[in-house]
Amino acid sequence: MAPLPTEVRATAGGPVEFRFERRGDDVLLILHGGHMRAGLALGEEPFAAAGFSVLAPSRPGYGRTPVRSGRTVAAYTDTVRALCADLDVARVAAVVGISGGGPTAVALAARHPDLVERLVLVSAVGPLPWPDRRTRIGGRIVFAPGVEAATWAGIRMLLRARGRRALGSLLSPLSTVRGPAELTDGDAEMLLRLFAAMRSGRGFVRDMRPAPDLCAAVTQPALVVASRTDGGVPFAHAEALVAGLPRAELVESRAAGHFVWCAPDWPAVAGRVAAFGRTPPDQVKAR
Template sequence: MVEGAERATSVVRLEAGLVEYRLERRGPATVVVLHGGHTRAGLVVGEEVFAEAGYTVLAPSRPGYGFTPLSTGTTASGFADVVRSLCDHLGITEVAAVVGTSGGGPTAVTLAARHPDLVQRLILQSAVGWLPWPDRRTLLGAHLAFAARTEGATWSAVRVLMRRAPETGLRLLLSGLTTLPVTEVLARLSPQERAGMVELFCRMRSGHGFLNDLRPTPDLTAEVRQPALIIATRTDGGVPFAHAQSLAGAIPHAELVESRADSHLVWFGADWPEIAPSIRAFLADNPTDGAR
């Protein structure tokens, strides 16, 4: 599975509205993947570990992304209930884990808290928590670059830059995703990793979803009783490591795994091959009665 690859999706009309999703059936156990900002159900990011372990992957587009309108769910709580309805529609009665990536973190936490009978475990990757985020400068920039009238042009410009001057494009986009000097981050990337990042950035869109992600949502971390695995790096320039520390402190049965990745994109980190077995082991463990 290539990072940034595009896969076929389906759209279903539920009681709450239309939902776009990708369902890749493998084994009997299912993992629900809630994507981060600027991505959608059809864009594969960081899922290899689940596919290689034989898990069925269900990836819905969150509100405002892809073909899921902003009106479907809208809030983290609302869309958590939509995901539950989607699982019911697809005949999925139990989820081995819900995975929240970056901006999908709050919805993943909320899904685990609101539907403990469905969700067995929680995995958070470079996830946004409930600390103040983003900073004022980033917030203002987001409202300029990713507003409904501008986000299409923004990503068109990114695609042109990535195709014509990929080094410059990577330098520009990675500058907001790492706390390290960008030259150091680029120097450590293999040609395959560079190509994967270029492909990922070329396929990103924000729709109405990213600005919706910036709205506050109720914090239900203390209500999560399932085991949780939180993966983050201290050099994340997009979501500060303090978010991972806060999530680990607030979720009762949480384990924090510190990645040595150079940026927010932990799947490109040199130690990801070491972290992936920890994810598989976490999924294989039976949740204890006290943690459910």
């Protein structure tokens, strides 16, 4: 997929690359996962169709957001708060944390409840150790700054040469289901273009560092979307998030792996998220 246009704003916390697609008054602030940046949109179409504005900043080390704009998860939430103020965004209907962006989304909700009305976590890293030791060691080698560009160049070469076979190899570790991923032609094409555009920068190595568990400090209602067959972020993370967040609801995806956006039930799941984003927070029952 061709990257979408982005801007860089100098905030009190440092420069931030972002994409702001203004539509209605309700804003979804999307914190994408590993190897992603503001210019890459994943699964946003249903929210755009529902009239949500989308604000997607690149996390530190990704795209054109430097590490100094958020050397810790907590520090970056302050930078995001400053970006919203600069953009005259006083409230966001929900912060959506995807995969490795989950800890930042939780921290933003916990630290800035005046900004965030709701929390949505999709295939998100929770308070459990992540990733496993083998993945962490390998990730620090192949996605290290100065190496990751060559890694992704090799991946792009493989995708051009082998197409869907290469895609299957990339998706296999992200699912606990054996055998090739069952994808529609449209989803396969989307993922091929997505993987061809991904980069890790300095961000992914940082994503593998432990982050503080702030779940108990989140007062807003939360929706946790996850698949039991996710091999990238095990389902236990979703269970831990639901157990730790005081007002959380679990939505199980039928996806055969990490990419819930490619599941047949994604339109229904996205509809749940959109409806949740417009449900008055005081009408969501606390556990």
